[in-house]
Amino acid sequence: MPYTADKPSRAESSEQLRARIPGWGADLDPRMRPSVPKERFDPGLNGAHWEFPDRQPETRPRERSIEHAFLTPVFGTSAPPKGLSGVIRRYAYRRFSEGRAAHWLLLLGADRVDAVESHLASFVTLRPDNPITETGVVAEPSHHPVASRVGQKRADLAHLPLDPVLVVGPWLLAGGLVLAGVRAVVRAVRR
Amino acid sequence: MRAMVYRGPYKIRVEEKDIPRIEHPNDAIVRVTLGAICGSDLHLYHGMMPDTRVGTTFGHEFIGVVDQVGPSVRNLVPGDRVMVPFNIYCGSCYFCARGLFSNCHNVNANATAVGAIYGYSHTSGGYDGGQSEYVRVPFADIGPTIIPDWMDDEDAVLLTDAVATGYFGAQLGDIVEGDTVVVLGAGPVGLFAAKSSWLMGAGRVIVIDHLEYRLEKARSFAHAETYNFAEYDDIVVQLKKITDHLGADVAIDAVGAEADGNLLQHVTSAKLKLQGGSPVALNWAIDSVRKGGTISVLGAYGPMFSAVKFGDAMNKGLTLRMNQAPVKRQWPRLFEHIQNGYLKPNDVVTHRIPLEHIAEGYHIFSAKLDGCIKPLILTAAA
Numbered sequence: 001m002p003y004t005a006d007k008p009s010r011a012e013s014s015e016q017l018r019a020r021i022p023g024w025g026a027d028l029d030p031r032m033r034p035s036v037p038k039e040r041f042d043p044g045l046n047g048a049h050w051e052f053p054d055r056q057p058e059t060r061p062r063e064r065s066i067e068h069a070f071l072t073p074v075f076g077t078s079a080p081p082k083g084l085s086g087v088i089r090r091y092a093y094r095r096f097s098e099g100r101a102a103h104w105l106l107l108l109g110a111d112r113v114d115a116v117e118s119h120l121a122s123f124v125t126l127r128p129d130n131p132i133t134e135t136g137v138v139a140e141p142s143h144h145p146v147a148s149r150v151g152q153k154r155a156d157l158a159h160l161p162l163d164p165v166l167v168v169g170p171w172l173l174a175g176g177l178v179l180a181g182v183r184a185v186v187r188a189v190r191r
Numbered sequence: 192m193r194a195m196v197y198r199g200p201y202k203i204r205v206e207e208k209d210i211p212r213i214e215h216p217n218d219a220i221v222r223v224t225l226g227a228i229c230g231s232d233l234h235l236y237h238g239m240m241p242d243t244r245v246g247t248t249f250g251h252e253f254i255g256v257v258d259q260v261g262p263s264v265r266n267l268v269p270g271d272r273v274m275v276p277f278n279i280y281c282g283s284c285y286f287c288a289r290g291l292f293s294n295c296h297n298v299n300a301n302a303t304a305v306g307a308i309y310g311y312s313h314t315s316g317g318y319d320g321g322q323s324e325y326v327r328v329p330f331a332d333i334g335p336t337i338i339p340d341w342m343d344d345e346d347a348v349l350l351t352d353a354v355a356t357g358y359f360g361a362q363l364g365d366i367v368e369g370d371t372v373v374v375l376g377a378g379p380v381g382l383f384a385a386k387s388s389w390l391m392g393a394g395r396v397i398v399i400d401h402l403e404y405r406l407e408k409a410r411s412f413a414h415a416e417t418y419n420f421a422e423y424d425d426i427v428v429q430l431k432k433i434t435d436h437l438g439a440d441v442a443i444d445a446v447g448a449e450a451d452g453n454l455l456q457h458v459t460s461a462k463l464k465l466q467g468g469s470p471v472a473l474n475w476a477i478d479s480v481r482k483g484g485t486i487s488v489l490g491a492y493g494p495m496f497s498a499v500k501f502g503d504a505m506n507k508g509l510t511l512r513m514n515q516a517p518v519k520r521q522w523p524r525l526f527e528h529i530q531n532g533y534l535k536p537n538d539v540v541t542h543r544i545p546l547e548h549i550a551e552g553y554h555i556f557s558a559k560l561d562g563c564i565k566p567l568i569l570t571a572a573a
Contacts, residue, residue, distance in 0.1 A: 001435050002481070007523050008435040010369055010394045021389045021414050023533025027524070028368055028392035034524045035362045035517065039289040046282030046292075047266060047332050051282050053297055054263065056215040064300040074215050074281065074329050075300040076307070076317030079244035089242065089313075104495045107241035107314070108464055115199030115238075120244040122198075134202035136554025143561040154423035155401040155451035156559070162462055166200065 064092040085114035131171060194248045194323030195549045200238030203550050211327035216263035221273060225319045225348045225399035226568035227252035230378045231491040233557050234448050235312060239464060240493055242313035246296045249310040251277035252352045253321025254344060266332045273335040274347045275328055277520035279307035279318060283335035293515035304494055313463050314494060322549060324570050334519060345537035350525060351518065354536045356489055357383025358525060359516035361391050362439035363487035369394035373430060373439040373479060375472040377405035379565045380489055381445030385413035386534060399426060401451060402560045412538055420452055431477040438481030446472035447490025467495035480509060488513035542566040
């Protein structure tokens with residue numbers, strides 16, 4: 001009990017645990033633990049044969065955090081910014097440091113704009129987005145959808161109904177807006 | 192090549208993409224033979240991580256065969272079988288020189304607050320990941336390691352993140368002989384953290400989750416005592432009761448951004464993206480550990496603010512320790528533990544899914560169908 005000085009007695013001794021659990025105490029000595037101490041200065045340890053790495057060519061303007069002194073010598077080149085979402089992303093990087101909530105909120109907003117832009121763009125390709133196959137829900141029937149959920153004390157079941165709303169909701173909203181727009185145009189033409 | 196491609200929240204598909212090319216003299220191109228979906232990939236999949244762009248390929252757990260190397264690569268040649276840590280790092284910056292590989296300053300142009308990670312949004316550097324047939328591996332002389340002949344491929348792929356992260360998390364707990372350790376979350380990382388706590392000499396290991404099949408795994412795989420938080424009105428009170436009202440010595444958060452257990456916290460973060468993550472597990476850790484105790488945070492959170500109970504942490508005099516795992520630093524000792532039979536990583540694998548069906552794999556993992564704990568991804572290029 002915390003109300004007196006003694007530590008609570010243990011249910012099992014170290015000898016009992018060593019006998020029951022393979023490897024118990026193998027790293028009891030902190031010197032056996034590879035991340036102790038946290039920082040261990042040894043610049044030769046990692047196999048780097050440079051003091052500063054060669055610079056990767058910047059073949060297009062690369063957005064970067066304004067907390068960096070310069071573009072890092074190596075950087076990722078996946079999915080360059082594009083469209084309206086790209087404009088928002090570049091602004092977020094150019095204007096706000098990582099310490100500002102605006103930086104992250106703009107990037108999150110750009111992600112949503114990117115998804116809308118990309119879905120719309122897919123409809124003029126030979127492979128339009130398919131929310132049925134892309135959400136993977138086709139796996140449901142063959143992977144115990146009822147037994148995995150019913151009769152289980154799963155805390156996530158409380159918000160499970162929100163998932164389809166989040167996935168299908170924007171599609172229904174967009175479809176409704178398109179329908180309303182088409183109706184408005186038809187009405188205007190008939191007049 | 193065939194690659195998983197993100198199409199927006201909850202939506203992915205497999206597309207034909209160009210095989211990556213050498214972009215830096217120390218790059219390698221690796222043909223992926225086995226990959227995995229990590230619990231933290233679900234944060235991307237659910238649209239929680241800022242700057243996750245449509246067209247990105249996820250995947251930071253993979254092994255493969257070296258296909259091409261850049262002109263300055265000395266340690267690898269085409270044909271080598273390699274395991275690749277999830278961290279991308281230069282080996283020479285201030286942080287790498289001190290062993291903080293996950294905090295490398297030379298590889299992530301987009302942020303200084305995080306190092307670079309394969310396939311983990313532009314916030315983590317904008318690199319494509321290994322849920323594909325080929326992947327660009329920067330600093331090929333630094334991160335990748337040739338897979339030992341004796342090592343199983345499934346064990347190797349799990350060492351690229353989940354095993355190393357769990358093992359690292361137990362070290363962050365500064366466990367001393369006889370300590371009571373509470374692990375929040377019985378996913379792969381939580382299971383490995385629980386297992387590793389015994390290696391550090393814990394006297395008691397308690398695992399908390401709400402998925403009964405995972406708690407069963409915690410009992411059989413990690414020899415842990417388990418509690419389903421959904422069965423208790425207040426899991427913190429239960430943890431106090433079972434620790435003589437003292438609290439645990441160490442608590443490990445192996446859940447992160449999408450923690451359940453508090454509907455408001457979950458919905459405002461995972462659904463409405465108003466927080467960097469749902470800190471339910473972290474707050475339970477703060478409240479259930481004893482005064483003066485240590486908290487180890489392994490769960491991934493986004494860069495935005497989260498409603499964490501720092502007042503309690505301060506008033507209790509807690510030590511909070513956390514980081515992305517510097518994976519390769521863990522490997523030599525983990526190799527020994529595997530060879531000694533103390534760890535068998537692939538015991539946690541439940542699903543093996545072809546790349547072409549990865550959308551179903553994400554859904555199964557996300558919806559926790561079919562007893563899913565750890566899904567691996569099989570590429571056609573294997």
